[in-house]
Amino acid sequence: AAVDDVGWKQLERLVAEAVLRFDPERAEAERQRVSDHRHFDIDEPSDTGHVVIHGLMDAADGHDLDEAVTRRAILLGKCGDDSSMDVRRSKAAAELARQDLSLDLLFADSETGEVIATAPGRKVTLNVHVTDATLTGDNPVARCEETGGPVLASQVKEWLQAPRTTVIVRPVIDLADCVPVDSYEIPDRHRARVQLRDHTCRFPGCTVKATRCDLDHSVEHARGGPTCPCNLVPLCRRHHRAKTFSLWRYVTVQPGHYLWLSPNGRHFLVSPKGTKVLATSRRLDPDDY
Ligand SMILES: [Zn+2]
Ligand SMILES: [Zn+2]
Known part of the structure; x- marks a missing residue:
């Protein structure tokens, strides 16, 4: 009889849980509650120069991220990276991030040649005078309006890659350049x-x-x-x-x-x-x- 009692109690609890589980309104409220706690955090770097990442995401988002990281980790392996799958997955996540940054860099206004790297956060407009020679490496020096001084092409490249910064680089300002337009309005x-x-x-x-x-x-x-x-x-x-x-x-x-x-x-x-x-x-x- 004692065994039966425990059995009933257990059964009751399972039924209560099932009701809760299949009560759509309750379930939806619970889903919302947890959804509100989604986050994605990257801790401060440790002494060894590593960061711990933790987060909570929508299951489908998590699945996509997992797929992307896995695919890229496998690719890294095929490209000769012989570190473990775990390590490659870590590298792969960073590559995804960098790819996203470089995608932004690819955005160039076809009309003005203006290249814009966009990311939330700081916004910096640097009027950097560069020439073809700067870009091909023959002349490594550009000039920055804001600082008033010369800057190395490598520095410009670094600025372009700086995360959390919006950088607008205006292309060659050739003062002799004639680029008339038909309208009276000034572009x-x-x-x-x-x-x-x-x-x-x-x-x-x-x-x-x-x-x-x-x-x-x-x-x-x-x-x-x-x-x-x-x-x-x-x-x-x-x-x-x-x-x-x-x-x-x-x-x-x-x-x-x-x-x-x-x-x-x-x-x-x-x-x-x-x-x-x-x-x-x-x-x-x-x-x-
Ligand atoms: Zn002109
Ligand atoms: Zn005046």
């Missing part, structure tokens, strides 16, 4: 180019940042002036008005170099080196150019 890539060439408003002595300026068509669009970096000049709102509504005039001597004529006949040469007052008795009329 962003032209804007960027002009702002890198002319850091501030190009009115004599003005220091308003080019990024806050209008871009003026040096030769009016209506008079055949192209929408092209060579014909676009940053002018702050005030000086844009001065050029449009007063007798101040200028001519682009060459991109980045402007000759201004004031209403009272004085001449100023504005170039990347700054503003120079030209002492000349001869009246240089921009219209002569």
Whole structure:
């Protein structure tokens, strides 16, 4: 009889468990509860330079991850990695991550050539001047706008690979480059180019940042002036008005170099080196150019 009692109690518990298990609402609530605890953590590196990873994921996600890691671990083995399957699985997970990063790197805007590596977290815009020679290794030095100094091509490559960072590398800024478009509207890539060439408003002595300026068509669009970096000049709102509504005039001597004529006949040469007052008795009329 005693054995029967225990049997009944056990049976009751199993039935209760079964009811719970097959009570869809209860089960769903429980699934939600556990789902809310999903996480994926990578601990701080240990003294030996390793990290412990632990997490909780949806079973299907876990299955996919397992499949991917296994497939890659097997591939590593076929490629001659003779470490154990466990070790290869660990390496494989890291490779998956790196592949994801490099996939991001492959994203290049076909129109501008701008390469964007995206990841959540920090966002850094580096205007790095590189040339074909930099990329082929003939000239290992690029120049970084933000730091103002030269940087090694290898450093640029490292930046591109830095995780948790969004890096935008603008391609070769060839200031002589002519890339006119038909429209009057100025594409962003032209804007960027002009702002890198002319850091501030190009009115004599003005220091308003080019990024806050209008871009003026040096030769009016209506008079055949192209929408092209060579014909676009940053002018702050005030000086844009001065050029449009007063007798101040200028001519682009060459991109980045402007000759201004004031209403009272004085001449100023504005170039990347700054503003120079030209002492000349001869009246240089921009219209002569
Ligand atoms: Zn042009
Ligand atoms: Zn200005």
